[in-house]
Amino acid sequence: MFRPRIHLIIALALWLTSLGGIAEPKTVLVHYMPWFSSKEVSGHWGWHWTMGTRNPDKIDAQGKREIASHDYPLIGPYDSGDPDLLEYHCLLMKMSGVDGVIIDWYGTDPFRDYGVLHKNTLSLIKSLKKAGLKYAFCYEDQSVKHMIAGKFIPPDQGIAQGKKVMGWLDKHAFSDPTYLDHDDRPLLLVFGPQHFKPADWKKITQGMANSPSILTLPHLYDSSFASGAFSWPPVTGNKTISVKKWKEYLLDTKKRHADSLYLPVAFPGFLDYYEQAGLHPSYGYLDDRNGKTLKESLNLAWAEEFPVIQVATWNDFGEGTAVEPSNKHGFSRLETIRNQVHASMPERRVAKKDEFPLALRLYRLRKERLPPERGKNLEQASLFLIKGEYEQAKALLEKSAEEERTD
Numbered sequence: 453m454f455r456p457r458i459h460l461i462i463a464l465a466l467w468l469t470s471l472g473g474i475a476e477p478k479t480v481l482v483h484y485m486p487w488f489s490s491k492e493v494s495g496h497w498g499w500h501w502t503m504g505t506r507n508p509d510k511i512d513a514q515g516k517r518e519i520a521s522h523d524y525p526l527i528g529p530y531d532s533g534d535p536d537l538l539e540y541h542c543l544l545m546k547m548s549g550v551d552g553v554i555i556d557w558y559g560t561d562p563f564r565d566y567g568v569l570h571k572n573t574l575s576l577i578k579s580l581k582k583a584g585l586k587y588a589f590c591y592e593d594q595s596v597k598h599m600i601a602g603k604f605i606p607p608d609q610g611i612a613q614g615k616k617v618m619g620w621l622d623k624h625a626f627s628d629p630t631y632l633d634h635d636d637r638p639l640l641l642v643f644g645p646q647h648f649k650p651a652d653w654k655k656i657t658q659g660m661a662n663s664p665s666i667l668t669l670p671h672l673y674d675s676s677f678a679s680g681a682f683s684w685p686p687v688t689g690n691k692t693i694s695v696k697k698w699k700e701y702l703l704d705t706k707k708r709h710a711d712s713l714y715l716p717v718a719f720p721g722f723l724d725y726y727e728q729a730g731l732h733p734s735y736g737y738l739d740d741r742n743g744k745t746l747k748e749s750l751n752l753a754w755a756e757e758f759p760v761i762q763v764a765t766w767n768d769f770g771e772g773t774a775v776e777p778s779n780k781h782g783f784s785r786l787e788t789i790r791n792q793v794h795a796s797m798p799e800r801r802v803a804k805k806d807e808f809p810l811a812l813r814l815y816r817l818r819k820e821r822l823p824p825e826r827g828k829n830l831e832q833a834s835l836f837l838i839k840g841e842y843e844q845a846k847a848l849l850e851k852s853a854e855e856e857r858t859d
Contacts, residue, residue: 477797479759480789481588481632482545482766482775484553486532486572487565493531498565500770501529503729516779520725521769526777527815532572538579540815541766543837544777545585547803547811548786549793552586552632554641554762558595559617563604566595581630583838588632589625590641591617597647614648614656626662634713634760640664641682641715644672653677667715670705680713681705685722685764685773687736693722695745698738702752716753719764720746720785723772735771746775746788754792763789783808801840810837813849817856826852 489498490508497508503520508529510518519529530537545553555573558566580587596613599605605613625631626638633639645668648656654677657663665679673681686701687693706714721740726732738745753761765773775785783805790802803810814837817830829852836845 476759478754478761479551479586479632480549480761480763480793481552481554481586482550482763483556483590483768484541484576484766485556485768486569486576487556488530488532488767489565489568490529490531490534493534494568497529503725503731503770505729519769520729522723522725522728522772523769523774523781524779525767525769525774526779526782526812533568533575535575535579536815536818538576539818539834540811541776542579542583542585543811543814543834544786544808545766546583546838547808547840548790549797549800549802550585550763550789552580552588552630553766554588554590556592556643557589558592559613560620561599561604563595563599563602577630586630586632588639588641589621590643591621592643592646593648594644594646610647611652611655614652615658618656618660621664622660622662626660626664632760634665637679638662638664639667639715639760641667642669642678644669650674650676665713667713670709673709673712675712678712680715681709682715682762683717685717685719685738687722687738690727690733690736692737692739695739695741695748699748699752702749706756714756714758715760715762716756716758717762717764718746718750718753719773720775720781721772725770725772740781743781743784743788746785747792750788750792754796777808777812803840803842807842807846810842810845810849813853814845817849817852820856822852822856826855 485500487498487500489496491497501508501519506518506520508517508519512518516524517529527540553576555576557573558569560570561567577587593614596610599613600607600610621640631638653666666677667680667682668678669684670681683702683705686698702716706716719738722736722738724734727734763775765775767774767776775789777783777786786808787805793800794802814830814833822830829848833845833848836842836848
């Protein structure tokens, strides 16, 4: 009874977004993972490159390191605390029309790698601000569950831990003018909740100066504490999810949240590495379809009323959802986002297809550790890229590369 209408809605949404004069401007945020460690920067290869079974010190005949992913970053495996890496990421976002990030965040405590992730997050925020980009947090409340299980905190201190986390956000993030808000309230995504019960949230958010609008995963939404929900690539049970199924899921989810906030999602596909790493069965599979999945999910998200869109993800290589440039996909996923942004907001100074490699060129020149005088040229080139002055940036980068060759 409901399905035929779903098909009509899908067809209408795709037709409207294909017209070019699509809807109103949107704020496009990418879900960002600050959890990668490299031996060069941190002294070891982190779990998210190895999954405990892969060894990035092994290098094949093509120069690729062995990592826990079906794809490979265009710059190779990296460290999330590397300032050159953060600049590269932020420049690519700016050039593609992305407005900022939603940071996957586990709190501030030195348990497992949470403290390192938090340190990387603070460095990322600094780079985002320099590039004129916004940010929001996606809080992983499962971190409290793991802290209790690992005896880092006693079981009766869970609520106190939640209050501590919310207190940090209230003081350091929610009052920041570059933090994302909606209707004058900061937006806080919660990946779950996976630990705190609905009644707990009132306790841990009580007394906050900047009370957030909390968005949860759709199936865990509870109106007693949350303002709405956010969608995520709908994989389940090690199954291949058809195009029809994921489109119906997104539209069904929107319908179920007609009376609350609903943050739509766009994604390029889903191909995790967990089974290959021997950890557990795959969560499932969403075919990339040579870029069609990202384009069509972005179209559907753009047709929603909510002014913000989340792209899942920027760099989760372990789950095969990264739009960051890679060996397999090049810059194509960023080009898709750029095309959508440009069609809706033609005044935005986004990069042309042949201009995206300028950020890569800058990153590689940074790694040459040039003398201070030449470093100034790179800094100026970075500022040109932030401003969308691509020809000026190109000229400076070519000059720096030529000087490097003649030394």
